[in-house]
Amino acid sequence: MxxxxxxQQLRRDLKEAAALLKWSGVDLMQAAVRISAAGQEDDSRELLRIAASYQAVEDRMIGYADEVKAGQIIRSKVANAKPK
Structure with a gap:
């Protein structure tokens, strides 16, 4: 279909958001490793927790993009209206 x-734009936007979350999570994990090496374990664990939550949201965004592609989610004309 x-x-x-x-x-198409909605799907691209969802995939772009997912990619941004993915690379932000990678950056957070790298920072967590550096912080852990500096002896700040509590801060490192917090960054890892945040990175894991990014991954969960990334997976949902990809799922939504797949639903748009399958026609299960449709952007209506109202959603495209410009705010006044």
Whole structure:
């Protein structure tokens, strides 16, 4: 099934958000390793917890993008209206 332009844009936006979360999580994990090496275990664990939550949201965004592709989520014209 071919997607309308608004749905194509929605899918691209969801995939872009997922990629941003992925790379932000990678950056947080790297920072956690550096902080852990400096002896700040509590701070390191907190960063790892945040990175894990990013991964969970990333997975949901990818799932939503797949649902848009399958036609299960459709962007309506109202969603495209410009705020006044």
């Amino acid at each position: 071919s997607l309308t332009k608004p749905n």
